[in-house]
Amino acid sequence: MSYRVIDPMTGAEYRSYPDATDAEVDQALATSAKYFEEQPTTRYERAQHLLKFAQIFDDEADKFAEEAAHNMGKLFKEGQGESHAAANITRYYANHGEAFLTPKPYVYGPNDAHAQLEYAPTGIIMSVEPWNFPYTQVIRVLAPNYLAGNPVILKHASSVAGCAALIQDAARKAGMPVGAFQNLCLTHDQVARVIADPRVQGLAVTGSEPVGRQLAGLAGQNLTKSTLELGGSDACLILDDADMDNAIKESAISRLRNSGQTCTSAKRFIVRREVADEFVAGLKRIFTAQVVGDPMDPKTTLAPLASKRGQEKLAQQVDNAVQHGATAIVAGGPTGEATGFMPTLLGDIAPDNPASQEEFFGPVAQLYVVDSDDEAVKIANATPFGLAGAVFSADEDRAHRVASRMATGQVFINKGSTGIPELPFGGVKNSGYGREMSDLGIMEFMNAKIVVYPK
Ligand code: NAP
Secondary structure, eight states, X not given: XXXXXXXXXXXXXXXXXXXXXXXXXXXXXXXXXXHHHHOOSOHHHHXXXXXXXXXHHHHTHHHHHHXXXXXXXXXXXXXXXXXXXXXXXXXXXXXXXXXXXXXXXXXXXXXXXXXXXXXXXXXXXXXXXXXXXXXXXXXXXXXXXXXXXXXXXXXXXXXXXXXXXXXXXXXXXXXXXXXXXXEOOOOHHHHHHHHHSTTXXXXXXXXXXXXXXXXXXXXXXXXXXXXEEOOOOEEEEEOTTSOHHHHHHHHHHHHHGGXXXXXXXXXXXXXXXXXXXXXXXXXXXXXXXXXXXXXXXXXXXXXXXXXXXXXXXXXXXXXXXHHTTOEEEEOOEEOSSTTOEEOEEEEOOOTTSGGGGSOXXXXXXXEEEESSHHHHHHHHTOSSEESOEEEEOSOHHHHHHHHHXXXXXXXXESSOXXXXXXXXXXXEETTEEOOXXXXXXXXXXXXXXXXXXXX
């Protein structure tokens, strides 16, 4: 294996990097361990580095966007947006990290004796990240842990190795010491070896369910704490009193952004019968108007999928769904040019259709028409996933009541779900465990240590 970046538009190799050698892995672990033991910088100094790091993502957004376009096909404009989003997450932890880690007083016993909860870093964090948001996924783990004093070793998806190299360059320019953050082209066996190293105290995985399962298993065997941000098949519930223009617009944006390759995309639209025709007509209008093409071309509205493999898998899932009785209400599919895929809307999906249980990682939506809010919630919860979801209704109390019954880590009301630095992000069930972003994100790999006074 070597890290080969294939440009989805041309199908040609864009960059390649050799795998790390075992000696390089050993050296990297030793450097990170030394950094951890010595803690050469204060939190204040690290916050200053993070602010510089953020500024680089803002100043050089075009460079980051172009690299993402050639690594995984992201629209140039979306790549610029992702670069600014990476800056925002970084700045958030630079500005708030210290406050989140402020020791917390406790009292105990009949005489209210004193104790204090302190947050100490624990050790090296192995971060395994996916290609779909090649900057923000890394920053969600790196920024809080850098501020907290945990060194991070990154194994990025091999297909976005060019993006990973840019992140490392930016970290160095911002003054982050080598031991604090290292990007390594690790083989899968080397990832297992790093997880098993006792100096590694945390594993953060974002990726697919099978990979999460496998890596969390390795972490478990080594008693290493893990967080898992895995796949989703998010439900978007459109109730009969929803503002339909908003519901249609937000639904389409949610399903199509990043060419549908987003963990928290709305993937299953569960719509009250009273408004189903209007919803389908609106979604169809937007789906069929998409212009698939070069991500660097401003006329393109829907970029190609990140890989030929992803395109083939998605087409296969659609075929399989139809063979099991689904109807293609909007029949999109592979465009014939590069890895393009026109949006598709599937209906008539019976509970025993495998499609009802799978994640479709691309611009394919599912429609379920329901006669009550109870039925909507039942279908929403009838998947192994539990990442995010959305509810559209003119009555926010009603929407909230429905949201409370959804088995997911996040529910958005009258807007599509997305990641926001101030808000916890993560899932339940097979979508994983643990939280990124917000105050919760910085706590995941801290030692919450209680220091107890005798009185
Ligand atoms: P993936 O195939 O699971 O890969 C994720 C990462 O794991 C990559 O770095 C990959 O590296 C690595 N990996 C794969 N097999 C491994 C092994 N045996 N040992 C060590 N590392 C291994 O997922 P993906 O296709 O990149 O990403 C798409 C998935 O991520 C979707 O399911 C999506 O929903 C999910 N996702 C979830 C979130 C969230 O926050 N919940 C966010 C974004 C994406 P290689 O490239 O070397 O295989």
